[in-house]
Amino acid sequence: MIGVFGHPEAANLAYLGLYALQHRGQESAGIVSTDGAQLFAVREMGHVNDIFTADRLKHLPGFAAVGHVRYSTAGESTIQNAQPIAVNYAGGSVAVGHNGNLVNAIELRERLEAEGAIFASSSDTEVIVHLIARSRELTLPDRIADALRQVRGAYSLIFLSEGMVIAVRDPMGFRPLALGKSKDKGTWVASSETCAFELLEAEFVRDVEPGEMVIIDKTGAHSFRPFASQPAHRCVFEWVYFARPDSTIDGRSVYRARERMGRRLAIEHPVPADVVVPVPDSGVAAAIGYARESGIPYDQGLMRSHYMGRTFIEPSQQIRHFGVKLKLSPVREVLAGKRVVVVDDSIVRGTTSRKIVGMIRSAGAREVHMRISSPPTVGPCRYGIDTPTREELIASDHTAEEIRKYVGADSLGYLSLDGLFASVKGANEEAKNGFCDACFSNNQPINIQQPARLRQLRLVSA
Numbered sequence: 001m002i003g004v005f006g007h008p009e010a011a012n013l014a015y016l017g018l019y020a021l022q023h024r025g026q027e028s029a030g031i032v033s034t035d036g037a038q039l040f041a042v043r044e045m046g047h048v049n050d051i052f053t054a055d056r057l058k059h060l061p062g063f064a065a066v067g068h069v070r071y072s073t074a075g076e077s078t079i080q081n082a083q084p085i086a087v088n089y090a091g092g093s094v095a096v097g098h099n100g101n102l103v104n105a106i107e108l109r110e111r112l113e114a115e116g117a118i119f120a121s122s123s124d125t126e127v128i129v130h131l132i133a134r135s136r137e138l139t140l141p142d143r144i145a146d147a148l149r150q151v152r153g154a155y156s157l158i159f160l161s162e163g164m165v166i167a168v169r170d171p172m173g174f175r176p177l178a179l180g181k182s183k184d185k186g187t188w189v190a191s192s193e194t195c196a197f198e199l200l201e202a203e204f205v206r207d208v209e210p211g212e213m214v215i216i217d218k219t220g221a222h223s224f225r226p227f228a229s230q231p232a233h234r235c236v237f238e239w240v241y242f243a244r245p246d247s248t249i250d251g252r253s254v255y256r257a258r259e260r261m262g263r264r265l266a267i268e269h270p271v272p273a274d275v276v277v278p279v280p281d282s283g284v285a286a287a288i289g290y291a292r293e294s295g296i297p298y299d300q301g302l303m304r305s306h307y308m309g310r311t312f313i314e315p316s317q318q319i320r321h322f323g324v325k326l327k328l329s330p331v332r333e334v335l336a337g338k339r340v341v342v343v344d345d346s347i348v349r350g351t352t353s354r355k356i357v358g359m360i361r362s363a364g365a366r367e368v369h370m371r372i373s374s375p376p377t378v379g380p381c382r383y384g385i386d387t388p389t390r391e392e393l394i395a396s397d398h399t400a401e402e403i404r405k406y407v408g409a410d411s412l413g414y415l416s417l418d419g420l421f422a423s424v425k426g427a428n429e430e431a432k433n434g435f436c437d438a439c440f441s442n443n444q445p446i447n448i449q450q451p452a453r454l455r456q457l458r459l460v461s462a
């Protein structure tokens, strides 16, 4: 998700920003721009590179834009759910991109439908749009604040109207959101991750704080606190897997956190071995950390094709198996005859890990020791990361030893929850609060009333 304000080619900048954020969603992408009089929109299924041709970008004029990349479950992979959503309301036009997931979307939707609202998508984001349109507040920022006081869950949002960009982060701060500014033209950029700033030649200014609304207009950027404050629950999985390693979230480098996870893993689960190999790409920094701490040489024993998507968002189990074969291939010269430590970020269903261990063995490895740079994933995420259901998560009802046997490794070690927090927070921080770890601990930060119905509709936005 990216917002740009104050540049004659705002849509082109949003396009570059989406390029850098492609890892956050490969299902659909969109950009909405404004010239101050009206909004212009392009939304399509597919990857950023395929959607935004030079010709299409010409149809997105103006000085401000918002862009979005989305992923969700297969059933909702439709153009109706592509973002940013753009609508007209009594006060003008507004477009919005949403990263996160609302936990009371169904309840609100039923209420709105009973009052006559007609929905065009199954996206929870449309609930926010309806609440804005129905608000009796006079200004757009007040309408947004009024709408968001009625929703619960995870939302980092970027709105665009004819005259402003508004960036909002929910009071618990589940998903990241950062502000940047270009040196030369004074262009403001709001982005899901700081990795987009590099490509836009913008400098990081600061993170949007949990519960903060930042209004960017021609007079500058202005901060507001429209919500009651709540304890922060930043998603710890952003540091484990989801964010790009060259991003910094809330002052913490993703790369350094992953490297520390690897170091902690080496301390918690040492093993005599000849080589440390990452599962590319998200296991790389942790494998480097493991190798540095243990003194075992690091090498690239698995090669990944960068032209494929991520496995856990592919639609069917069959295709997923095939996907692993296509995406990874073993480097026999690195693995043959060796005792191999293979480092991955997580085990979801176990099928991918089993495939990887088999692949390393078939390349001639003598022993395969699997190390995971996060605790066992025991529950699904209800706050915007599209993990499988509890029944599908192997760690929800299997011990580490059972999982080891299933994946076929000689040993298996998961990073402890304490080790994970120590790695994300760094050496100087003691407090353990401030993060969501529900998928590892089952400690839900929000009391969810209707889990069964939520599962039926799976409203997820990214």
Ligand code: SF4
Pocket: 174, 234, 235, 236, 237, 238, 380, 381, 382, 383, 384, 385, 436, 437, 438, 439, 440
């Ligand atoms: S449940 Fe897990 S993935 Fe979801 S927000 Fe919490 S830590 Fe992140």
